[in-house]
Structures are given as C-alpha cells and as structure tokens.
Amino acid sequence: MVQGNVTIDPLSPALPVENPEIREILDLTTGEYLSVKKLIGSFRYDRLIAERVKVRSALNSSPIYKCATCPSAVYLVSTPEKRFFFRHRHEDGACPSQTRGALNQDDIRARKYHGLRESEPHKRIKRLIERSLLADPAFQTDSILQEKRWYVSDDRTQWRQPDVQALRGDRRIAFEAQLSTTFLDVVVGRRDDYSKGGAQLIWIMAGFDPAYRRLTTDDILFSNNSNVFVVDDETCRLSEAKREFHLRCFYREPYRDGDALKERWAEQITAFSRLTMEPEAQRTFLFDFEKAEKELRVAADAELRTAFFAFWTADRTRDSLQPWTSLRQKLTARGVPIPERSDGNSSFSTMVHGLLSAFKGEPVGWQFHKLVQVAHHIAEMYPQHVLAFGHALAVAEQQDKIDSQDSKGRWQRRSQKLRESLQQRDPRVMPDLEWLAALCFLFPEVGSRVTRFLEMVPEQHHVAHG
Numbered sequence: 186m187v188q189g190n191v192t193i194d195p196l197s198p199a200l201p202v203e204n205p206e207i208r209e210i211l212d213l214t215t216g217e218y219l220s221v222k223k224l225i226g227s228f229r230y231d232r233l234i235a236e237r238v239k240v241r242s243a244l245n246s247s248p249i250y251k252c253a254t255c256p257s258a259v260y261l262v263s264t265p266e267k268r269f270f271f272r273h274r275h276e277d278g279a280c281p282s283q284t285r286g287a288l289n290q291d292d293i294r295a296r297k298y299h300g301l302r303e304s305e306p307h308k309r310i311k312r313l314i315e316r317s318l319l320a321d322p323a324f325q326t327d328s329i330l331q332e333k334r335w336y337v338s339d340d341r342t343q344w345r346q347p348d349v350q351a352l353r354g355d356r357r358i359a360f361e362a363q364l365s366t367t368f369l370d371v372v373v374g375r376r377d378d379y380s381k382g383g384a385q386l387i388w389i390m391a392g393f394d395p396a397y398r399r400l401t402t403d404d405i406l407f408s409n410n411s412n413v414f415v416v417d418d419e420t421c422r423l424s425e426a427k428r429e430f431h432l433r434c435f436y437r438e439p440y441r442d443g444d445a446l447k448e449r450w451a452e453q454i455t456a457f458s459r460l461t462m463e464p465e466a467q468r469t470f471l472f473d474f475e476k477a478e479k480e481l482r483v484a485a486d487a488e489l490r491t492a493f494f495a496f497w498t499a500d501r502t503r504d505s506l507q508p509w510t511s512l513r514q515k516l517t518a519r520g521v522p523i524p525e526r527s528d529g530n531s532s533f534s535t536m537v538h539g540l541l542s543a544f545k546g547e548p549v550g551w552q553f554h555k556l557v558q559v560a561h562h563i564a565e566m567y568p569q570h571v572l573a574f575g576h577a578l579a580v581a582e583q584q585d586k587i588d589s590q591d592s593k594g595r596w597q598r599r600s601q602k603l604r605e606s607l608q609q610r611d612p613r614v615m616p617d618l619e620w621l622a623a624l625c626f627l628f629p630e631v632g633s634r635v636t637r638f639l640e641m642v643p644e645q646h647h648v649a650h651g
C-alpha cells in the first residue's frame with residue numbers, strides 16, 4: 186500500500202503550513218507568546234518530530250502550549266506533505282481559529298490502524314518476533330506471550346495488550362509492531378502506558394527505507410534517538426542459529442565534513458544484548474546519535490574558538506580581513522554575530538580584550554602594565570562589561586591578583602559600588618546584549634553566569650513579539 190509520501194532530510198528546517206489557523210500560541214513553560222510560524226521554523230525537522238511526541242505526551246497532564254486566543258491546549262500536527270501546524274485539543278467553536286476540518290487525518294488513521302491489527306503482515310511480524318525471543322534463553326520462555334493482557338498497575342481496569350511481551354531478567358519488555366498507519370496517539374499512548382507500568386516499549390518494523398519514511402516512522406525514529414529496529418526472516422534465522430535475539434538496526438550517524446555537520450544512514454544487525462535501554466525516556470538504541478552529534482559539535486566549537494583566539498591575539502596589522510570574514514561566517518552560521526571588521530566595534534574589542542586579560546591575569550591588547558588598570562578602564566569607559574569581567578576574574582581565580590595591585594583600595598571601593606548598581610539593575614552597567622551570544626560562545630563559563638543574571642531580570646527577559 187504505497188501512498189503519496191514526502192520524505193524530509195532530518196537536518197533540514199521544519200516547515201510550517203503557509204497559513205496556520207492558530208497563528209500564535211502561549212508557551213506555558215516560559216510564559217511567552219510565540220508566533221507559530223517562527224516557532225516551527227526554528228526547529229530542525231528531526232527535533233520538531235521529537236518535540237511533537239513530547240507535546241502530545243504532555244497534552245492531557247500538563248500541556249506545554251496553549252492557543253493564544255482561547256483556553257484550549259494545542260498540539261502539533263502535520264499535513265501529508267509534512268508541514269506543521271497546531272491543533273486545539275478541544276474545539277467547540279469558541280475560538281476564531283478552526284483547526285479541525287471535515288477531513289480529520291487523526292480519526293482516519295485511527296480507524297485504519299485498528300483494521301490493520303488483524304492483517305496478515307501484522308500476524309507475520311508478531312510470529313517472527315516471538316520466534317526470535319523463544320530462541321534466546323535470556324528471555325524467560327514462559328513469559329513470552331502474544332496478544333495477552335498486561336496490567337499497567339494493580340488497578341485491574343488498566344491494561345495493555347502488547348503484540349509480544351517478554352521478561353528479560355526482571356525487566357518487562359513490550360514489543361509493538363509498527364504498522365504502516367500507526368498514528369501519533371498510538372505511539373504516544375503506548376509509550377506513556379508502558380512507562381507508567383515500568384516496562385520498556387520497543388517498536389519493531391517489518392522493513393525500513395531511509396529514503397521513504399512515513400510520518401509515523403519519523404515519530405518513532407526521532408523520539409528514539411534516531412534508531413529503528415526491524416525483525417525479518419534473516420534476523421530471525423540468525424537469532425535461532427545463534428540462540429540469541431538479533432535485530433536489524435537502522436540509525437543516523439553524524440560526521441564532520443570540514444566545518445559542516447553531516448550525517449549518513451547506517452544499518453547493522455545486532456544482538457539484543459548490545460542495545461542501550463533508557464526506561465525513563467522509553468528509548469532503546471544501538472548507536473547514541475545524540476551523544477555523537479553533541480561530541481562533534483563540541484569539538485567543532487572548540488576548534489573555532491581556538492581559531493578565533495589565534496587570530497585575535499596574532500599581529501593583525503596586515504591582511505586581516507579575509508581570515509576574519511571566514512571566522513565571521515562560521516560564527517554567524519552558529520547564530521553568533523561578530524563585527525564586520527575585527528576592529529570595527531570598540532565594545533566588542535573591549536569585551537574580548539578585557540576577558541582575555543582577566544583569564545591571563547595581565548593586560549592583553551592594551552598598553553597597561555597591570556590588570557587593575559584594565560579593571561578601571563572597563564569600569565570607566567565600558568561599564569556594560571564589568572559584570573562579565575568580574576565573573577571572568579572569579580572563574581580564572583585572578584581576584585587576588587587585582588587585590589594585590591589595588592594598594593589604595595580604589596578598585597575595592599569602586600567594585601562595591603558597581604555591585605550595588607548591578608543589584609539595582611542600573612541601565613549603565615547592564616550587560617551589552619549585542620555581543621552576548623559572542624560572549625557565550627567565546628567564554629562559555631562567563632557567558633552562562635551573565636545569562637543567569639539576565640534571566641533574573643524580568644524586564645530584560647521579555648522579548649517583544651511582532
């Protein structure tokens with residue numbers, strides 16, 4: 186049953202529908218109103234899919250978003266073309282935004298799904314899973330059951346009927362076959378129920394083609410650390426031959442191509458015992474995509490930081506525009522603006538020189554002789570950087586050095602006053618927001634402290650919505 190399908194590159198930005206009915210929503214976590222198109226567009230496709238599962242899962246207990254114009258909570262849905270919009274949980278006509286048309290995809294999928302559960306392909310994959318498990322002595326033979334009720338809690342009214350269930354040691358595992366029209370409510374509902382009941386849910390597919398993925402596959406894939414599992418004739422034979430449950434795993438593998446982060450699909454047949462299970466997140470994976478991606482990013486960021494400081498502290502009198510432009514491009518790609526020219530903005534230059542001085546314990550980029558002179562210069566001319574400078578001294582443990590150079594106690598008196606001004610949120614000493622992203626990137630420890638300070642100020646935290 187091949188339907189029209191649009192398969193999206195996981196690293197590409199998510200796309201909202203052209204004219205969403207709900208244009209604005211309230212983020213209940215931050216208390217901010219958000220433009221739906223901007224919010225959706227700010228996510229990478231794979232991350233929005235993971236978010237969509239999270240939003241759906243929280244919808245009935247503690248919703249993450251609500252409609253801006255009515256009291257209804259909202260959740261993320263997709264068109265068949267994989268463009269996203271928000272839909273009301275309850276729609277009673279009270280809201281000017283109408284998000285449930287005559288064609289309700291969810292309802293249609295729900296009906297189709299229940300029909301498919303009795304189908305031959307579904308029975309076939311259940312048998313393959315059962316046979317694979319029976320071959321493996323690590324799974325207790327009498328615990329391997331097909332379509333048997335399993336009680337989520339002592340309350341006998343709450344039960345699930347997994348396609349196949351089994352005990353491995355004292356861990357209960359529920360295997361659910363993913364059918365071609367499994368829909369988000371099922372994915373999320375199962376996940377939450379098994380999680381409540383202390384069991385691990387693993388979705389099994391009959392086949393997987395990275396280049397042809399349905400949305401329901403993406404829901405499972407991207408909420409499972411980008412790993413999916415297939416049980417087929419070959420893996421089943423292998424399980425029986427080796428007397429150990431084997432599965433075919435498909436996963437995304439990130440790699441670096443110069444400064445760009447790319448990825449490829451990988452496929453591997455693996456023994457079940459090699460999988461990592463995270464019961465709380467209900468994730469089961471062979472390859473830790475998230476960790477690998479983060480490590481690549483951290484390494485690339487560290488390299489870029491090193492290149493920036495190498496440039497900044499080198500003799501920049503000759504031929505400095507080209508390397509700067511290249512640094513600027515890479516930083517801009519990370520959402521970190523820096524000036525067009527390296528000497529183009531004195532506030533930026535002072536911030537970088539000031540913090541380098543604090544870390545080194547002596548003036549960097551000035552004719553001064555002592556660190557305390559740098560401190561006075563910043564306080565006098567660039568008070569928007571005193572907070573960052575102060576935190577840098579603390580992080581680098583250079584406070585004593587300044588004190589030893591402050592024989593008349595002038596800096597001590599001055600910094601006391603600055604502290605009071607900061608406590609009162611005096612606009613003159615408030616951090617320079619224009620270069621905050623650069624501060625956070627170049628000096629992460631200092632940046633996070635300054636950000637924390639800013640987050641304690643409601644006036645600074647509220648961004649205008651246009």
Ligand SMILES: [Zn+2]
Nearest residue numbers: 252254255280
């Ligand atoms: Zn509404």
